[in-house]
Amino acid sequence: MEVISRSDIAPLNSVIVNDALHDLGIVKIFSQHPALAQFIPSKSELALSWVRLEKDQELSVHQHPEASLILICDGSGKTLGDTERxxxxxxMVLVPPHSLHGFKGTNDGFWALSIQFNGKALYEDTLQPNVVFKDQETVNANPADVLLKDNEGYLESFRHSRLLSLINSPSINQPEVRERLLDCLQTWSDMFQDLLHIRVAMTLDPAHKKIAFEHLVEELGHNNNLRNQRHTNHSPIWDAAFLSTMEWFRNQMLYKNDMVKTLLMHIVLEGSGEIFHSEASHVFAGMPHFQEHGEDDGSHVSMGIELLSQASPKEIEVLREALSEGWGMITLLCDRFADIACANHPQRATGTCTKTKLAYN
Known part of the structure; x- marks a missing residue:
C-alpha cells in the first residue's frame, strides 16, 4: 500500500486559451503523478484532478465537450454560468457537455475532485486544453445581441452565395434561366406559406404564438402575388435535393421548440429573404412582388428579436447551433435554385451558369 499526498502532485495554476491567460486556481491532475498514472487502469476511462479555489478566486465561465462531475470535498463556493447557486x-456538481459553467470560492474557498469520463483531464494537454472560455462581455450580453453578432457572418456569406451570384450575372437575362428560377421561387414560396401555418399551429408559448400569428397575417397570400405577376404558368420543381431541403424546414416548424422556430423564421428565413428580394427587385423590375417583399422582410426580421432576448444562457448555445444549421440549409436550398435554373445552360465567359445534371426534373 502507498499513500500519495495531495502536495506530491504538481500544480497547474493557469492556462492560455486563444492567446488569453486564464486563472485556474490550483489543478492537480492525477495522471501527472507516476504512481497514480500506473495505478488507475486505462480502461476505466476516468480522468481525476484535485481543484482548488481560494476565497473570491474565480474559474471564469467556460464550456467543454466532455461531461464533468465535480465533488466538493472541503470548504464552500458558488457555481457560475447557466446555474448560479x-x-x-x-x-456534487453535474456538468453536461457544452454547458456554460464556472466557479468561485467563498469563505475559505474549497477543494474538489474534478472527474471526466473520456480518460483525459481537461487541462492535461496544456498547449491545447479541452475548454473554451467565454469573455465576460459575451456572458453578460443580451442573448439576441449574441445571436445577431453571429448572424452578421452568415449574412455576409449569403451575399456571396451562388444564387446571389446568378442574380448579379448576365446569365439571369436568359429567358429560360429566369423562368426556371421563378419556378423554384414559386415552389419555395408555396412551401413558406405552409411553414407559417405550421408554426402558428405548433407554437405553445403565448408570446411566440402572438408574433407567429401576426407574421402569418402579414405574409398571407404573398405566394399568390408572385404567381399572378408571372406571364407563364408555374411548373413545380420536382428535384430530390430541393424538396428534401424544404422538408428540413417543415420538420423544424413541427418539432423544434418555440425559440428555435422563432429564430429560424425571423433571423434566417426573413434575413436571407431580405437580401435576395432586394437584389432580385432590380432584375425583375416588372414584378412588384420582389420590391414589396424585400421591404417587408426587414421589418419581419425585427419581429423575433425581443423574444430571442428572453433566452436563457443555456438556450443561447442551442440557438447558436440552430442558427448555424439554419443558414447552412437555406444556403443549400438557394444554391440549388441556381443549379436548377442553370441546368440547361453551359457556362459563359461573363456568366455564372454551369451545366448541372438534376436528380429529378
Missing part, C-alpha cells in the same frame, strides 16, 4: 462540502 452556493455549493459546499458533500455537494
Amino acid at each position: 452556493d455549493i459546499e462540502a458533500g455537494d
Whole structure:
C-alpha cells in the first residue's frame, strides 16, 4: 500500500486559451503523478484532478465537450454560468457537455475532485486544453445581441452565395434561366406559406404564438402575388435535393421548440429573404412582388428579436447551433435554385451558369 499526498502532485495554476491567460486556481491532475498514472487502469476511462479555489478566486465561465462531475470535498463556493447557486462540502456538481459553467470560492474557498469520463483531464494537454472560455462581455450580453453578432457572418456569406451570384450575372437575362428560377421561387414560396401555418399551429408559448400569428397575417397570400405577376404558368420543381431541403424546414416548424422556430423564421428565413428580394427587385423590375417583399422582410426580421432576448444562457448555445444549421440549409436550398435554373445552360465567359445534371426534373 502507498499513500500519495495531495502536495506530491504538481500544480497547474493557469492556462492560455486563444492567446488569453486564464486563472485556474490550483489543478492537480492525477495522471501527472507516476504512481497514480500506473495505478488507475486505462480502461476505466476516468480522468481525476484535485481543484482548488481560494476565497473570491474565480474559474471564469467556460464550456467543454466532455461531461464533468465535480465533488466538493472541503470548504464552500458558488457555481457560475447557466446555474448560479452556493455549493459546499458533500455537494456534487453535474456538468453536461457544452454547458456554460464556472466557479468561485467563498469563505475559505474549497477543494474538489474534478472527474471526466473520456480518460483525459481537461487541462492535461496544456498547449491545447479541452475548454473554451467565454469573455465576460459575451456572458453578460443580451442573448439576441449574441445571436445577431453571429448572424452578421452568415449574412455576409449569403451575399456571396451562388444564387446571389446568378442574380448579379448576365446569365439571369436568359429567358429560360429566369423562368426556371421563378419556378423554384414559386415552389419555395408555396412551401413558406405552409411553414407559417405550421408554426402558428405548433407554437405553445403565448408570446411566440402572438408574433407567429401576426407574421402569418402579414405574409398571407404573398405566394399568390408572385404567381399572378408571372406571364407563364408555374411548373413545380420536382428535384430530390430541393424538396428534401424544404422538408428540413417543415420538420423544424413541427418539432423544434418555440425559440428555435422563432429564430429560424425571423433571423434566417426573413434575413436571407431580405437580401435576395432586394437584389432580385432590380432584375425583375416588372414584378412588384420582389420590391414589396424585400421591404417587408426587414421589418419581419425585427419581429423575433425581443423574444430571442428572453433566452436563457443555456438556450443561447442551442440557438447558436440552430442558427448555424439554419443558414447552412437555406444556403443549400438557394444554391440549388441556381443549379436548377442553370441546368440547361453551359457556362459563359461573363456568366455564372454551369451545366448541372438534376436528380429529378
